[in-house]
Amino acid sequence: MTDNSSPIPSFAGAGNLVYREPEVPRFVSGEGCWLTAADGRRYLDAEAANGTVPFGYDATLLHEALRRCEQLPGLPSFCESDLRLKVLSRLERLVSGALGTPGRVELDLGGAQAMETALRIAFAANGPGTVVVFEGAFHGRSGVTSMLSSSPRYRELLAAWGLEVVRLPNPDCRRCPHAPATGGCGTGCREAVARWGSELSGVGGNGFRRKVSAFVFESVQNVGGMVEPEHALLHSAVDHAREQGAVIIADEIFTGMHRVGPRWGFQRAGIVPDVVVTSKGLANGGAALSMVWSREPLGHPDRYRPGSHSSTYIGIPSALAMVDAVLDRWEGWTTVDKDILRLEESMRERLAAVAARHPDLVASVDAMGGTARVVLSGPHAGRLRHLFRSAHPEAGVLVATTGMAPDVINLHPPLVIGEPELDLFAEVFDTALDGLV
Incomplete structure (x- = not known):
């Protein structure tokens, strides 16, 4: 050969x-x-x-996108456009239509940048605090998201060491020490993900000044080996986090837009998140753009003030036009x-x-x-x-x-x-x- x-x-x-x-x-x-x-x-x-x-x-998707921005080939990130507003509105409906509640959309470049934006929104609501994730998680390789990701390799060269991250037991029953011999998540597993927020756990909750600001989860752990947390386990983790006042962030960068079946991976388990992050399925590889949806009032300007977020290329018409063309393709796939x-x-x-x-x-x-x-x-x-x-x-x-x-x-x-x-x-x-x- x-x-x-x-x-x-x-x-x-x-x-x-x-x-x-x-x-x-x-x-x-x-x-x-x-x-x-x-x-x-x-x-x-x-x-x-x-x-x-x-x-x-x-x-043909690229050609269609370029036709949509011929009159406006470039635009600084701090300038508004009809195209950006159109894309924001369409993206917002993708999530609010599934959750039945209104929200606001921020744009960013890659998935890691979008995850950092989601954390900014959570910290604006709760103050900077602990972030809870599952063992086996992957949320990016940037300085902040490498702290959320499980592999220590991501933190060897660059990491935001001031960020406190707590890892819940691995949702992969093949690797979880709590899994019963019969398989699946038993009562002990579900209790294990809901122990934090007490004097004994070492993790603050509602009764403490230093509390958990956000719980971040993947509906299917792609990098962790295509692992889907058992639905009852995920509900236990989400319900406890919500009781403790944490913002629930669904990392749909990989699982969003029908990759694992429904439009959003969290729909597989019936979870209702506060913030949804997605990227990969929005531009068909033709542009770098990601979306952060947050339910009201998390993204309201009274809480998340203008200037809290900026990125040089999130308003570039060619990227917005690519997403607009891909959204047409999604809508046409009945x-x-x-x-x-x-x-x-x-x-x-x-x-x-x-x-x-x-x-x-x-x-x-x-x-x-x-x-x-x-x-x-x-x-x-x-x-x-x-x-x-x-x-x-x-x-x-x-x-x-x-x-x-x-x-x-x-x-x-x-x-x-x-x-x-x-x-x-x-x-x-x-x-x-x-x-x-």
Whole structure:
């Protein structure tokens, strides 16, 4: 097979995820669910940039966005525009329509920046205080969000050490020491996430000056290994946090916009958050923009004063136009719920069939909406990711792995992936597992 990769250039910084391996393909074009490398080898995208490209590689979205901002190609971030107001209004309705309560929308660039904005809103309401998250969480790699994320690697080079973070027990029953032998979250698990706010817990609540300002959760922990907290466990954590006066922040950066089934991941468990953060599903990879929705009165100017937040490019018309065009695409997808359920079933069926042929290598498989996970019998995810890319003679497949879950392959292809592509994925999966032996 022809070598389709390039070594790290001497002028390229190698600290980002592009260079997880010493040699990587250089992509020159993309269409649908496919990317093509410089040597002509094609790759089926079963990672979709971790959910950033729900509609696949579709240049018509970019062309449509550019047409919407021809008369206003650039604008300083402190200037208002009709386009920005239109996008804000549309985004606000995406959340308020699901929660049945009005709110306000702030914009930011990436997911980590949006999480920091969400914390600003919570601190404006409650004062700076402790933030509670689940063990296994990932909320970004910035100085602040690296403190929320579980892996200590994110805090080795840059971290906001003044931020106090408390971690609740891991919601992954495979890793949680509280999980009963029968599986699932027992009474002890649900009590464990609601013990803080007392003299004994070491974490302040309503009766203390230093209290918890925010509880932040992912409805599905992507980087943690595609783990969905048991719904009763999540309700216990949210209910207790709300009783203690904490702002409930739903991190929907990855799970939002039908990635795990419904429009918002928190709808799977019936949770009602105070703040919703999302990003990846809004611009189909064509712009850097994220959204922070907060219920009234959290974002009201009397509480969250003008000047509390600013970012240079959040008003740039090309990014706003990209979101506007993608929102049109979402609104036009009238069968999305049915189609995502069909995708879930199709992925689960194919994964189960391949897993049955490799019982010594695959411990379990499952699917949730437009995502799926493969739990391996050992920490082989990194090697298997390489085999997905290289083992099959006709095409490679791009899959996701994380250091926080070295025994899990994460799958989140474009939501428009079809049956022929899924058939090919299963074939490549089979070949890759053969190479793992």
